Amino acid sequence: MKKDVDDELYWIEALREGDDQALAYFFKLHSKALAYFAGRMLHDKIEADDIVSKCFLKLWQKHESFKTPQNIKAFLYISCRNSCLDYLASLKVRTNAQDSYLQHLNSADETILYDIIQTEVLDMVNKEIEELPEKMKVIFKLLYFDGKTTAEIAQELNLSVQTVRNQKTKAIEMIKNSLVKKGVSVTLQLAFLFFIEHW
Incomplete structure (x- = not known):
């Protein structure tokens, strides 16, 4: 397949074949938005960045499983969401914003x-x-x-x-x-x- 840096279908196939450049492509594509997403949940930029990095590690570990760009985006958001919720639930002391967010998420x-x-x-x-x-x-x-x-x-x-x-x-x-x-x-x-x- 001809390489096109903007062709997500090319990069999906490359990811499935274990090309680490494909991982870098999807990291560049989604990491900023995921960091914002995690940051809104956690109110902790360092922890949010760490969770996003771990989500991409999970993506790489399952690189053969993905068939479409939408699969990857959904996997990243769900992994990020679950990791953020686990982190908030594990905190012995939460800020008011974190506590409010966690309580709200439990019901909606x-x-x-x-x-x-x-x-x-x-x-x-x-x-x-x-x-x-x-x-x-x-x-x-x-x-x-x-x-x-x-x-x-x-x-x-x-x-x-x-x-x-x-x-x-x-x-x-x-x-x-x-x-x-x-x-x-x-x-x-x-x-x-x-x-x-x-x-």
Whole structure:
């Protein structure tokens, strides 16, 4: 099969054959989103990163078992979720956030589904942001990653507040249009809009 660095089907076959470059490919593809996912559950970045690393070790140990990219993604999220729950349950002393999260998870799987969707949306948004024009990208990151207000950004970049607002609106429209062109499901498009409004 011809090698294509963007062809997940190629990398699935390579993984099944024990090619460690395929493991590196899937690590690059999913590790950032999984770390965010685990971090939301644990409120402990170091432990979250450790759990994500162990999930990829489990993936490698079962490398012959996977037939589709969706199998791999599902395996990673389920492994990550279970490891996070085991870790939270094992803690003798938990923070209020960890304790609340664990109690809520015991009664509702919807929280996990919401976090997976939010993780997927964040991962998509990150990729789309990098494609924005430079000034727009800077403004968008200051707004949504650094949590700055339009007034603060206007002052920092020596722009008018209206310019910042216009750039934000154009960025959201460009990202939304890009998601549509890439065939992203309506559900995730709506999740993106919800995410932007409540970020």
